[in-house]
Amino acid sequence: MWLFWLLTALTCRVQAKAVFAHFMVTNSENYTLADWESDISLAVTAHIDAFALNIAVGDTANSQLANAFTAADSLDFKLFISFDYAGNGAWSQDEVYDILSEYIDLDAYYITDDQPLVSTFEGPANAADWTYLKEYFNCMFIPDWSSLGAKAALELGTADGLFSWAAWPWGDTEMNTYTDASYIQYLDDLPYMMAVSPWFFTNLPGYNKNWLWRGDHLWYERWNQVLFLDPPFVEIISWNDYGESHYIGPLRDYAFAAFSIGEAPYNYADEMPHDGWRAFLPYMIDLYKEGTATITQEGIVAWYRVNPKTACDTGDTSGNTASELQLEFEPYDIVDDEIMYSALLGSTADVTVTVGDTELTGAWTSTPDGGIGIYHGSVSFSGLTGDVTVVLSRDGASLATVAGKAITSDCTDDIENWNAWVGSALSSATVSATPALSVSDQVCVNGTGWENFEGICGFACEYGYCPVSACTCNLMGAQKTAPNATGVEGYPIAGEDASYDGLCSYDCNHGYCPPSACSTVSAALSTPTVSDFTLPRHRYGSIPAPASLVHNLQYHLHTKLCRPNSHGPPFSLAFSGRYYGGSSPTPVKK
Structure with a gap:
């Protein structure tokens, strides 16, 4: 008992x-x-x-x-x-x-x-x-x-x-x-x-x-x-x-x-x-x-800015902020004139976007594994103004329509509004669709990495090997069959550090061994004092700091405080574990 x-x-x-x-x-x-x-x-x-x-x-x-x-x-x-x-x-x-x-x-x-x-x-x-x-x-x-x-x-x-x-x-x-x-x-x-x-x-x-x-x-x-x-x-x-x-x-x-x-x-x-x-x-x-969920009603969500990004005065708004020790940009350099949309679907469907009198055929840039879940995409509205309509359809029949706020070059007080307008619409029909796999049985099937890690993360993450210390996973799904193991042992190139180790080992063994990051010859590794995943920074409005500086966490001060001299911590990450051969990856399951 x-x-x-x-x-x-x-x-x-x-x-x-x-x-x-x-x-x-x-x-x-x-x-x-x-x-x-x-x-x-x-x-x-x-x-x-x-x-x-x-x-x-x-x-x-x-x-x-x-x-x-x-x-x-x-x-x-x-x-x-x-x-x-x-x-x-x-x-x-x-x-x-x-x-x-x-x-x-x-x-x-x-x-x-x-x-x-x-x-x-x-x-x-x-x-x-x-x-x-x-x-x-x-x-x-x-x-x-x-x-x-x-x-x-x-x-x-x-x-x-x-x-x-x-x-x-x-x-x-x-x-x-x-x-x-x-x-x-x-x-x-x-x-x-x-x-x-x-x-x-x-x-x-x-x-x-x-x-x-x-x-x-x-x-x-x-x-x-x-x-x-x-x-x-x-x-x-x-x-x-x-x-x-x-x-x-x-x-x-x-x-x-x-x-x-x-x-x-x-x-x-x-x-x-x-x-x-x-x-x-x-x-x-x-x-x-x-780990699982059932779709009972399909629909679509759309969001976008209502002013083209160079239509009016920026309002002195910066992209990024020196108050967070970030390198600043013009705001129009960090956003796109696009209408973004996500759809919750039990099976694939089509999306059409109309801006003014121009009809744009939408496409999905990301689709859920197995076809059940959230689809995502966007279309450019560059050069277009007018009322916005986003239609979700299947086999020619409309499922849901978002009637959006008009895009206009007439800005309030001639200042850009960098906020988003968001609308949604649900289908009147009921469905019942559940993904075949629980999230716990899925692995990463699409990922990327910062700068030199982009390619080696992109390859490895597609087949479920996506160490969080080096890569960002963009999409989960069923385990894919990886290319046959070649037996080639991969190592980081000379001068790089152990953050590359597991990825080079896995990638080279499966047929992808980019010389900008990996080699088949073991070489002396560096001992990093800062993360490989740093970003360019500004120090209180001065000239851009070199990318090797320690990355300040994107920590945002809200309400009534601004501290331009606040400093972030060293950005330290665990190294990715080494992958040792075999014909299949070591997937990262959640």
Whole structure:
């Protein structure tokens, strides 16, 4: 009997996966109880498990916490507190104690592994406060201390896990998972909270914020990366941060205070809904949490900017930001004039896009393995303006139509709006389609790597060998049959380091041995002092730093803080393991 109870107790303590949405409480100051109930109902429909309630010290909107917990309790939804140490300054230990004392024991407070979850936005200087707070409240503490990076954050000794704010790509590149990999390495078996975000644009001079990060295909890409990395927690940034354009919740005109307080040149969220980004969340969240999901209703989501990228003044917006020690670009150099679309389908279908009087035949750039799941693609609208219509059809019959906002060269105050318009439409017909393989039985079938790793990662990842320390997996699927093993032993070329080792071993053995990275002759390897996966950086607006400099994590300072001299940590990654011969790869299954 004692063994039964022991096994039962251990089973109960298995950490269930969960998806949260970052909720800016400061934007809820004018909410009624009905508004909270509305937002929570939408989150429940999207299969989101909880709101992470971001609260800044001294914010009068914090009085809304009572309404939030009342609404959550009535709708069987969960909430947890995320203390913002950047917005209005640091929280004192006593202030945190008072807030947690009031809410942490409520039924609607989120519990994981028998402990209430607490998070932060920044605040590593106050890490010592959490020694007492954790002991008193028996909470699981998973802060965002991205300004330090994983290694230094863990060395503070109080975090039970870590949340990384790195959710956006650099420059004109697509999103990679190198920052995630560094966290996973240092956390070892501790929980990692992975950030997912659809967009980023802010123009709030009052907060010293005015930049754009590329978001064109980000919402689709990042969820595929979640499936591959399989973290215990995912946090969507955000539900309602309108000032940074990454909201997935509804627009509320009485929640737009950031635009006046932040001295925005115009309200770039007005009439720019993002609700469509929630349309396929039930499927993706179920796929992430359960490994499988069933499609009962097909549909399509489309998003795009409503101004051609060189139509009007940039508004002094930069692509990337020197405040994050990044090399800056003109914003029009990092985004494309494209209409992006994703479709949730039980079998292949066609997509047609019309801009004004011009009809464009869409194509899928990515399709789900086995044909069931999310398809993705885009078409260029360069040189075109007018009303936008996106039609999903099969065998000539329309399934769903998105009637979008017009693309125009007439900009508000002659300033580009770098925000996205998002729309969605679902088919009226019901279907029942489930992918043949669970995610746990899938491997990477499409991947890439930074610079010199692009080719060797692209080859290896296609056949399931996709080490997260060196490569980014773009798509999961059934194991493919690799080219026959040749018996050729591959090594990194002279002067490279062990990050190439496993990839060269695998690739050369299967017939791909590019001389720019790999050789069949063993050579002395270098000992890297920085990561191979660094990016060019700016140091407070000076000349571009060499690419060999340590990469600053793409850590974003929101609300009311801008620290142009903030420094990130050394970006250290585990080396990829060496692959030793054989006729089949060592797939990375999740």
